[in-house]
Amino acid sequence: MKRLAVMVAGLVLLGLGLSQVSPFRARLEAVLHQGGHEFAQVMLSQDKGQALCSQYRDKLPADLIPGFLAEQKALIKYPQSGKLLGDWKNGEKVFTDPKRGNCYACHAGVASEVAHGTMGPPLTDYGQRGTLEAVVRYTYEKIYNAWAYVPCSLMYRGGVHGLFTPEETADLVAFLLDPNSPINRR
Amino acid sequence: MRTHKNRFTVLGLLALGALVGLMAYTQQAKPLDPFEEAMRQRQMYLETFGILPGELFAEEGKELFFRKGPSGKTLEECDFGKGKGVLEGVYAILPKYFLDSRRVEDLESRVYTCMQTVQGFKPAEIERDEVKAITTYIASFSSKAKIQVAPKHPAELAMYNLGRELWYTRAGARDMSCAVCHDQYAGQRVRLSPVRSPKQGLGNEWPAYRFEEDKLYTMEDRINFCYESIAIPKPEFYSDVHIALTLYMLAEAAKAGHSFEELPFFTR
Structure with missing residues (x-):
């Protein structure tokens, strides 16, 4: 007892x-x-990804990276229509809106916009990559959830956090890839 | 009251000048260097008015510093880190641990504390603008001083570690932390704003008058502005969040041998 x-x-x-x-x-x-x-x-209320990035000071140990990328990839949602290339005109609005894409904070875009940040690579003439399915898909997924490609990157997960919808993500893709978009015309 | 009225007249003129300057600034085809532009604006204010807006806040702070509180005491009775009545160089050693409040305090929270414990004000009676003005007045005694923030007391070391943890905490709908911009991408720009790291002297310019906003910003104001711009609700003033982050940033700046700018500074 x-x-x-x-x-x-x-x-x-x-x-x-x-x-x-x-x-x-x-x-x-x-x-x-x-x-x-x-x-x-x-x-x-950090999610698992944010907590890991904080814990490892944005440099994940190699053995954690595959699992991290897979978990982030699983968070990506796609438009119901299945179309990953949307309307570039609406894409430009989302791209520019500080509350949605806020892309000019870090990236150069349309060549005439000089008030752009320099933390991300310039996106001017992004459409030179063409519109092969793999390019479109990569661009969509990178915009929707940047951490599915680069763990803990500065580029945030706008789609995951609902800053823009899957349809708006497809519009952003079109703004970058459509030959008629001002990103690709000078 | 008269000084208040004068201050508003001068501020109004200054705001008008800022607006004209800003319009000229945004009409440029090539982006100007924001710091060069701020220096140009500063020169213009000096030539036109003979005084800088920050100095008006410091003047107001001086009056409030020598104002008697409900206890009959002025802030001359407060120890800001080098003994009662000493203002020379105190801003350069803060935040530090204070035995009387048993707390690590930055200048702003120290002013807030002494207005209560020494002067007898109730928290609800203390206006944020008054604390800002008094902070500006006291900080002006550390203009261009070498930053000497070096955590030694166990409470200071604990606060430094907490500040470092906050610095790396990624949170909110933009997945941001201080570090991801201010360490990894220091030297780059967000839109037109250059971003510095603590090792490059981040934090050495506050309190400062920002001509684009026509407002005075203290370090705590600037931290809140950062949090708001990364979609995290701003923390309440005089909290350990501000104190820990300030201690971390200024200790790192001190290690790299930085000094404060002319205080109050003039910036975009």
Whole structure:
């Protein structure tokens, strides 16, 4: 009887020990809560990908990369129509809108727009790649979820977070690839 | 009251000047270097008005510094890091641990603390604009000073580590962290804004007057502006979030041997 009680107590203590967050993590959470409810809520609701990128300072160990890429790829949704090349005119609106694509923050686009960032590669004349199925698919998936190709990249997962819909993603693809798009005409 | 009125007249004129400058600026075909443009604007203000907008905030801060609180005391009775009444160089050593509040504090939270514990104000009576002005006044005593933030006390070391963790935390609908832009892509631009790393001196220009916004920004204001622009709700002022991030950034800038700009600075 006594032995059983000791064992149960031992197991309970072990369980408690395993369920505790580290003191550092607890302190970090307290700091986040000090920042206010809304701030803490966003900072504490990281998804698995965000948590891994934070933990490894954006440089994932090699053995984690295949699983990470597969999980990110599984998050990609496609338009019901199956068409990955949409309407470039609407694509330009999404591309430019700071609340949706916000692409000029980092990329050069239409050559006449000089107020563009330099953190991403220039997209001017992107359409030179042609419109083979593989190019269209890569472009679609990269825009929808950049982390399906480059883990923890600065380029964020606009499609995954709903900043634009699958249809709008196809419109962005068209803005980059359509020969009539101003990205490809000077 | 008179100084307030004067301040608003001058600010109004300055805003008009900023608008004209901004229009000329955005009409350019080639993007100008934003820092060169800020220096040009600064020169224009000096030649036209003989005073910089930041100095007006510092003037207001001076008045508030010597204003008696409900306890009958002024902020001369507050220790800002080098003993009561010492303002010279204090901004360059903050954030640091204070024994009386048992907390690591940046200048803004220290002002907020002393207005309560020394001057007897209730938190609800303390206006954000007053804290900003007082902060600007005190920071002006560290103009061009070498940054000397070096965590030593265990509470400071803990705060530095928390700041580093926040720096790398990727969150929100834009998957952003401070590090992903300010370390990996330092030296590049977001739109037209150059982005610096702490090792390049990030954080050494606040408090500053931003002519594009016609507003004074402290370090805490600037951190909030960053969070908002990456789709994360801004943290509440005087929180450990600001203090930890500021300590981390300025400690890194100090290691690289950086100094503060002319404070209050004038920037875009």
